[in-house]
Amino acid sequence: MTKTKYNTETTNWNDSYLLGIPMIDNQHKNFFLILDNLVTLNQKQEKSEMHSLINELQNYVIYHFKTEEDLMVKSQSPNIDLHVMEHELFRKKVEEFHHSYYNNNEELLNEMISFMRKWLIIHISGTDAEYADSIKNTLGMQ
Numbered sequence: 001m002t003k004t005k006y007n008t009e010t011t012n013w014n015d016s017y018l019l020g021i022p023m024i025d026n027q028h029k030n031f032f033l034i035l036d037n038l039v040t041l042n043q044k045q046e047k048s049e050m051h052s053l054i055n056e057l058q059n060y061v062i063y064h065f066k067t068e069e070d071l072m073v074k075s076q077s078p079n080i081d082l083h084v085m086e087h088e089l090f091r092k093k094v095e096e097f098h099h100s101y102y103n104n105n106e107e108l109l110n111e112m113i114s115f116m117r118k119w120l121i122i123h124i125s126g127t128d129a130e131y132a133d134s135i136k137n138t139l140g141m142q
Contacts, residue, residue: 078121
């Protein structure tokens with residue numbers, strides 16, 4: 001059986017991902033840092049540190065999505081329900097990632113890392129960018 005190849009390289013932050021909302025931009029940068037650390041630890045097979053970092057990722061997802069969703073509600077951003085559904089999908093995927101780690105499923109670990117990288121870039125560049133103007137207006141940043 002041939003193993004599927006997943007892109008498990010680190011993902012460098014790119015300023016094209018900036019939304020112009022410093023609080024959110026800094027949180028997004030931190031997501032990239034956590035993801036890069038997951039890639040590195042997975043490649044080194046550092047199981048003990050991986051456990052701690054997966055827990056950090058789960059907590060950070062909750063923190064960041066709450067921050068975004070609160071700002072979206074405050075600014076009456078369009079398509080909040082769709083945005084929250086995308087967040088929920090990612091929360092579930094992180095949970096799956098956690099379970100795959102505990103079940104020593106290396107194939108699923110690599111798949112999840114690849115998924116998270118793609119999701120984050122697409123979500124920030126697309127879905128998050130859609131609400132940025134309404135939040136900047138609400139916060140007096142424009």
